[in-house]
Amino acid sequence: MMNMAMVTNIVIAGVGGQGVILASDLLSEAAFIAGLDVKKAEVHGMSQRGGSVNSDIRFGQQVWSPMIPDGTADFLLVLEPTQGDPNRHRLSPSGTEIVPAVMDGVQLPHPRTLNVAMLGVLSRHLDLPMDVWTAAMNALIPARILDMNHTAFATGRSIGERTSGHA
Amino acid sequence: MTDNPLERLLLTGNEALAHAARKAGIRLGSGYPGTPSTEVLQTLDAIGGKAQWSPNEKVAMEVAIGVAFAGARALVTMKHVGLNVAADPLFTVAETGVDGALVVLVADDPGMASSQNEQDSRRYAVAAGIPLIEPSDSQETYDFFGHAVAISERWGIPVLFRMTTRVSHSKSIVRAGALVCEPPRKPSFRRDIPGRVMIPAYARPAHRRLRQKLEQIAAWNESGPLNKILPGTSETGIVAAGIAMMHAREAAPDAPLFKVGMSHPLPVEAIRSFAAPLKRCVVIEEGDPIMVDTCRAAGLTVEGKPEPFRFGELNVNRVLRILNHDTSPETAPPPGRPPQLCPGCPHRTVFEILHKLDCIVSGDIGCYTLGVLPPFQAMDTCVCMGASIGVGLGLRHALPPEQARRVVSVIGDSTFVHSGITGIAEMLYNPPETGHVVLILDNHTTAMTGLQDHPGTGRTLDGEPAHTLFFEDMLRGMGVPDIQVLDAQADPTVFEKLLTERLQRGTLSVIITRKPCLLAARKQRQADPGG
Numbered sequence: 088m089m090n091m092a093m094v095t096n097i098v099i100a101g102v103g104g105q106g107v108i109l110a111s112d113l114l115s116e117a118a119f120i121a122g123l124d125v126k127k128a129e130v131h132g133m134s135q136r137g138g139s140v141n142s143d144i145r146f147g148q149q150v151w152s153p154m155i156p157d158g159t160a161d162f163l164l165v166l167e168p169t170q171g172d173p174n175r176h177r178l179s180p181s182g183t184e185i186v187p188a189v190m191d192g193v194q195l196p197h198p199r200t201l202n203v204a205m206l207g208v209l210s211r212h213l214d215l216p217m218d219v220w221t222a223a224m225n226a227l228i229p230a231r232i233l234d235m236n237h238t239a240f241a242t243g244r245s246i247g248e249r250t251s252g253h254a
Numbered sequence: 255m256t257d258n259p260l261e262r263l264l265l266t267g268n269e270a271l272a273h274a275a276r277k278a279g280i281r282l283g284s285g286y287p288g289t290p291s292t293e294v295l296q297t298l299d300a301i302g303g304k305a306q307w308s309p310n311e312k313v314a315m316e317v318a319i320g321v322a323f324a325g326a327r328a329l330v331t332m333k334h335v336g337l338n339v340a341a342d343p344l345f346t347v348a349e350t351g352v353d354g355a356l357v358v359l360v361a362d363d364p365g366m367a368s369s370q371n372e373q374d375s376r377r378y379a380v381a382a383g384i385p386l387i388e389p390s391d392s393q394e395t396y397d398f399f400g401h402a403v404a405i406s407e408r409w410g411i412p413v414l415f416r417m418t419t420r421v422s423h424s425k426s427i428v429r430a431g432a433l434v435c436e437p438p439r440k441p442s443f444r445r446d447i448p449g450r451v452m453i454p455a456y457a458r459p460a461h462r463r464l465r466q467k468l469e470q471i472a473a474w475n476e477s478g479p480l481n482k483i484l485p486g487t488s489e490t491g492i493v494a495a496g497i498a499m500m501h502a503r504e505a506a507p508d509a510p511l512f513k514v515g516m517s518h519p520l521p522v523e524a525i526r527s528f529a530a531p532l533k534r535c536v537v538i539e540e541g542d543p544i545m546v547d548t549c550r551a552a553g554l555t556v557e558g559k560p561e562p563f564r565f566g567e568l569n570v571n572r573v574l575r576i577l578n579h580d581t582s583p584e585t586a587p588p589p590g591r592p593p594q595l596c597p598g599c600p601h602r603t604v605f606e607i608l609h610k611l612d613c614i615v616s617g618d619i620g621c622y623t624l625g626v627l628p629p630f631q632a633m634d635t636c637v638c639m640g641a642s643i644g645v646g647l648g649l650r651h652a653l654p655p656e657q658a659r660r661v662v663s664v665i666g667d668s669t670f671v672h673s674g675i676t677g678i679a680e681m682l683y684n685p686p687e688t689g690h691v692v693l694i695l696d697n698h699t700t701a702m703t704g705l706q707d708h709p710g711t712g713r714t715l716d717g718e719p720a721h722t723l724f725f726e727d728m729l730r731g732m733g734v735p736d737i738q739v740l741d742a743q744a745d746p747t748v749f750e751k752l753l754t755e756r757l758q759r760g761t762l763s764v765i766i767t768r769k770p771c772l773l774a775a776r777k778q779r780q781a782d783p784g785g
Contacts, residue, residue: 102591115425119264128424130367136624139590151504153424156570173588
């Protein structure tokens with residue numbers, strides 16, 4: 088498939104209310120600010136009612152379909168422990184799954200910043216510079232909760248530093 | 255900001271459409287919320303355009319027709335099932351034509367992430383005889399909207415602008431440049447009685463005029479700017495439109511691809527020339543076999559897709575299967591967690607009691623449709639917006655009395671305004687022998703689609719105060735003999751007693767259970783912190 092090697096595919100999975108959509112907006116915004124082609128797909132609708140919510144984010148030189156083909160995701164970012172199993176088939180055999188257990192025992196500024204902290208973990212695995220993450224957060228997160236989200240992201244990023252094989 | 259032609263934006267298809275509508279000088283956007291179309295009007299309002307929610311899609315369409323009759327530019331938005339509601343005015347405005355522009359956005363939901371059916375709305379363009387434009391991503395949504403306006407004004411014809419979930423809700427990059435349409439004209443009334451008053455004597459020539467316009471548009475579209483050929487070296491070529499084109503290009507990057515942007519009238523001769531040198535030409539389309547049937551009827555040798563691929567969304571892997579003639583069973587994805595009524599949702603009490611009383615529940619469309627799922631399982635029918643009342647009455651007319659007395663119609667507030675009021679008129683006019691009970695679950699918002707206002711909430715789309723439609727006053731005015739209003743969540747035993755008693759009584763009752771949606775109340779507090 089054309090350019091597949093140059094496209095990074097990431098699935099974020101969680102349940103309604105966890106901020107899956109914000110996390111995927113931040114990730115796609117970061118890639119967008121970095122000047123890459125970006126597509127992102129998810130299903131809204133019933134998602135607010137506590138059901139499963141996933142988002143596909145793809146970025147690189149040129150992205151065609153907004154949906155990641157099964158078995159080709161480079162990363163599966165799981166925000167809620169039960170959502171790993173239903174989404175593991177999305178992951179490529181060489182892909183990396185990042186589960187919320189990496190945050191066990193870690194102090195977050197607020198429980199609801201888990202989405203951004205997990206994004207911080209993921210960020211250590213990606214070739215996006217820190218300044219595009221900062222710019223994405225500044226662009227999309229309301230001012231009154233911005234500081235705590237920067238803190239959560241930094242916390243996650245420092246954990247990602249320890250867990251990421253390459254960085 | 256959008257005045258900079260090179261401005262680069264990351265937008266959903268719905269947002270891109272709103273930006274184009276603003277740029278094109280759309281005078282008014284009207285619509286009714288429906289996933290996946292809802293965000294178009296909300297974005298249009300947020301970026302400074304004028305947008306408003308109508309009680310239902312038919313009214314929204316009629317308002318848009320009036321705007322376009324005035325010589326201005328109109329956008330009306332709805333989901334696929336909404337187009338069924340608006341079909342009556344659509345078919346006739348196709349024949350009257352318009353002075354300004356009328357762009358009808360319909361957003362289909364293949365795979366039914368949030369809908370009650372999987373209809374393919376492209377058939378409406380064929381049936382009504384109007385042009386059909388299908389963008390593949392946000393950039394095309396933005397650019398094609400300008401073409402839709404230009405076509406609508408050039409031929410004086412409504413244009414169906416069809417998107418799907420993956421175009422409406424996917425984000426991709428948009429360079430918000432100039433649109434092809436001219437600056438909008440100043441609205442002014444032009445009297446044209448034979449053109450706009452569709453009595454049979456005037457409608458007969460109008461039908462002929464419509465088919466003549468369509469013939470001209472078909473000729474124009476053969477070499478029109480909305481279709482293009484992406485080159486490729488393989489001997490198998492692909493014809494595709496909408497999101498399916500993106501999947502197809504990724505699945506088979508070497509295949510020459512005829513990318514259809516205006517799929518009705520289909521540029522059949524251009525496709526014929528494209529297909530001629532190919533060994534094999536496959537039409538990849540989500541949903542019904544519409545383009546492929548049209549090509550075949552014109553004598554082209556093209557392949558379609560096997561029947562299993564009519565259902566659900568396409569994706570890269572499914573396109574590969576179609577190209578490889580692979581109809582081996584597809585593995586169903588593991589089930590995720592289903593949605594449910596929120597903890598503390600006022601609907602919960604109602605469905606617990608309906609379940610406990612073993613009611614036969616004629617249900618409706620909204621969050622409360624989730625009352626069908628465990629632990630409640632308290633919904634027995636759900637067909638379309640407003641159907642709870644008519645279907646409930648029909649059940650009452652036909653069932654033996656001991657069963658008929660258990661029938662309750664359950665409808666939400668926004669759905670009631672949308673198309674429940676005529677059901678009440680029917681109930682009063684043709685009352686069943688056992689009477690009837692209608693429950694209006696009034697949570698003061700259109701919750702399922704993301705908390706939109708409606709004529710009963712007292713606020714407009716942009717949150718400004720508006721006239722409030724009081725249901726009990728309206729029902730009293732219609733002559734409903736018994737109207738009860740209570741908060742079932744606050745008084746479950748009172749509600750249970752009331753419902754039991756009204757079911758036994760055999761008369762006509764409307765019970766309004768009123769408690770604002772928790773999410774709507776929170777949103778309102780954030781919007782109005784002083785209040």
